[in-house]
Amino acid sequence: MNKDQLFEQIKAKKSFLCIGLDPALEKLPKHLLKYENPVLTFNKEIIDATKDLCVAYKPNTAFYECMGLKGWETLIETWKYIPQDIFSIADAKRGDIGNTSAMYAEAFFNQTQSGMGFDAITVAPYMGKDSVEPFLKFKDKWVILLALTSNPGSNDFQQQDGSSGKLYETVLQTASGWANSDQIMYVVGATKGAELKNVRKFAPDNFLLVPGVGAQGGNLDEVCENGLNDQCGLLINSSRGIIYAGYGKDFAEKAREEALKLQVEMEAWLRRANLI
Amino acid sequence: MNKDQLFEQIKAKKSFLCIGLDPALEKLPKHLLKYENPVLTFNKEIIDATKDLCVAYKPNTAFYECMGLKGWETLIETWKYIPQDIFSIADAKRGDIGNTSAMYAEAFFNQTQSGMGFDAITVAPYMGKDSVEPFLKFKDKWVILLALTSNPGSNDFQQQDGSSGKLYETVLQTASGWANSDQIMYVVGATKGAELKNVRKFAPDNFLLVPGVGAQGGNLDEVCENGLNDQCGLLINSSRGIIYAGYGKDFAEKAREEALKLQVEMEAWLRRANLI
Structure with missing residues (x-):
């Protein structure tokens, strides 16, 4: 899916919601445990119930992976x-x-080979350009690069000052030379709402995947206020709060x-920003 | 396996060789393709032929993962x-x-749950302390944290100057506060042989996992000269050069x-360092 198609979906559904499918067996409703694959049954019911309200899963x-072979099968089936x-x-x-990232690209993008053809994969930037490039060779597929994450540990390195700014700023700046906003998105935690304004200086046109709304304490309004751009530019994720x-x-x-x-909140923000 | 046990293995085998099992179907000897699972057959034959010469796989x-469900099964069986x-x-x-790293820890350390009980897992440091800690809760299991990798992209961020040194130095310094050398090793690429001396200032007692000897151009002597410590402290990996x-x-x-x-080269170095 390319950027224009994604924006069309957002306008059609009046939503930029992404739903995190992170099911843990011990948290599932008990009545599902009688099924042959409770996690897959759970995911399918969640998808059926929410697919008109979100633009991403x-x-x-x-x-x-923590469920072993059955888990990998469940990921493919999901x-x-x-x-x-x-x-x-x-x-x-x-x-x-x-050459190893190229294998990961096959694993998540090439359905013929692996059974899965995701539109996007999240990638950690620590190993630099050649660790990211193999993912960019797939047409209409996306790298979503970690920039500023929502967890406490984001302070350990991402916020460290360097000669050309904080590390996450260097990541944003450097990665913008690897591909444009048609191929790269960034992860920016919702718990860093106010810093989104700063992120937008480095990545005005990119979509941002924003986890951390809900269970992790992020604020939707703050994210929208600082993060929306003229093609929406936001995918806001909620996992536990929904599932x-x-x-x-x-x-x-x-x-x-x-x-x-x-x-409903997102629709209001899209109207306020004159995007629908 | 704990640190003393690992050192015992090194002394017994007179080797600190780690063999990377990174098989690609298209590179396998053609006669293996007749088997039901050529990759697994390949791995088993490699293990049978080398297990007395190496201390790690x-x-x-x-x-x-790039082989889909069958690939995950092959990983478990390997x-x-x-x-x-x-x-x-x-x-x-x-x-x-x-909470997500905790799931990865289950995936790779908890055999009962996932089918695999590795001794160690490599971890990327970008997300900081809470992304690493869940792996440290397993007794006699190891985190091998990326510090200075062997690829060209290691220059993009790892070598960036910050207020407290280069990023990889900050990673080494910070992570030494999370766990001691009984639980954390570091990845330091063999192509950075000369910089090993610098790494040892920050991590004198830790084992270092050193990839990049062979196909990637790393030099064994340079690594040993700068990296050996009083418990050997090195696991040198070769993948393509061997398999x-x-x-x-x-x-x-x-x-x-x-x-x-x-x-044989490693045995000579162990003798020179009076470790055997």
């Missing part, structure tokens, strides 16, 4: 169940030397209610 | 085939917010020959 690979017109993000935070909204048989309905609340 | 997860007394490293370069030493029916024998060359 983002499974985090850790939640699948990707397959995401509707084609919804932007799919492998939240994998990969990155390795060039664990309910624990009973009506869990999917509860998830829909939470997603709807966010969609 | 390091499958890189990218090479398995781990199971690595002898218990050989240090096993998941070269996965993971790292995420705390692709031959392409015929005798590929495993050829791999053994290359491994043996390195083991």
